[in-house]
Amino acid sequence: GQNIDQPTEMTATEGAIVQINCTYQTSGFNGLFWYQQHAGEAPTFLSYNVLDGLEEKGRFSSFLSRSKGYSYLLLKELQMKDSASYLCAVVDSNYQLIWGAGTKLIIKP
Amino acid sequence: GAVVSQHPSWVICKSGTSVKIECRSLDFQATTMFWYRQFPKQSLMLMATSNEGSKATYEQGVEKDKFLINHASLTLSTLTVTSAHPEDSSFYICSARDQVPPREGYQETQYFGPGTRLLVL
Numbered sequence: 001g002q003n004i005d006q007p008t009e010m011t012a013t014e015g016a017i018v019q020i021n022c023t024y025q026t027s028g029f030n031g032l033f034w035y036q037q038h039a040g041e042a043p044t045f046l047s048y049n050v051l052d053g054l055e056e057k058g059r060f061s062s063f064l065s066r067s068k069g070y071s072y073l074l075l076k077e078l079q080m081k082d083s084a085s086y087l088c089a090v091v092d093s094n095y096q097l098i099w100g101a102g103t104k105l106i107i108k109p
Numbered sequence: 110g111a112v113v114s115q116h117p118s119w120v121i122c123k124s125g126t127s128v129k130i131e132c133r134s135l136d137f138q139a140t141t142m143f144w145y146r147q148f149p150k151q152s153l154m155l156m157a158t159s160n161e162g163s164k165a166t167y168e169q170g171v172e173k174d175k176f177l178i179n180h181a182s183l184t185l186s187t188l189t190v191t192s193a194h195p196e197d198s199s200f201y202i203c204s205a206r207d208q209v210p211p212r213e214g215y216q217e218t219q220y221f222g223p224g225t226r227l228l229v230l
Contacts (some may be wrong), residue, residue: 040200040226043202044200048218087153095212096155096158097155099152
């Protein structure tokens with residue numbers, strides 16, 4: 001079966017760095033997305049990785065290792081507004097998105 | 110980025126009525142749109158994949174006669190919840206992508222609408 005694993009909840013301090021991990025087992029791989037979802041709102045796009053390595057975009061970076069079936073989202077200089085759920089999603093061989101359950105990130109002052 | 114709109118954003122209706130939700134891609138043509146449902150504190154659940162000009166593909170467990178999907182144009186897909194009941198109360202979110210399958214090196218992204226919150230009394 002297809003499976004995406006991410007931690008259910010994480011807590012971090014304002015100004016710190018946090019890494020949210022995602023491991024996947026899917027039928028084929030055509031890319032991995034990270035989305036941010038604030039409570040009561042629709043997800044918004046953060047990043048897309050299809051090749052191994054680190055993609056940096058401002059305070060957010062995303063890493064992919066296809067051989068390990070592993071990705072992480074790195075958030076630097078955390079702000080209170082970063083409190084949200086972070087969703088990992090993998091594009092499988094049929095170009096369908098397989099969603100993780102999301103990681104709820106709680107930022108404390 | 111591309112913009113996807115949904116209308117209405119909020120619906121409150123009586124049990125037994127039908128509710129139509131519209132999803133529009135505003136600045137690109139979406140050959141494929143997706144409909145999701147999300148219950149409180151739960152993950153997104155894909156309900157169906159809607160391809161322009163053809164029948165929608167429903168996920169297992171989703172009743173196609175209850176959740177009618179029409180994708181009549183490249184910029185509009187509609188979801189109609191027929192004979193809604195309180196258990197249908199949920200957050201319905203559509204998303205759209207503009208290319209199937211993606212070209213090599215092309216970053217294909219699903220763009221989400223803002224969602225429609227449905228409350229059935």
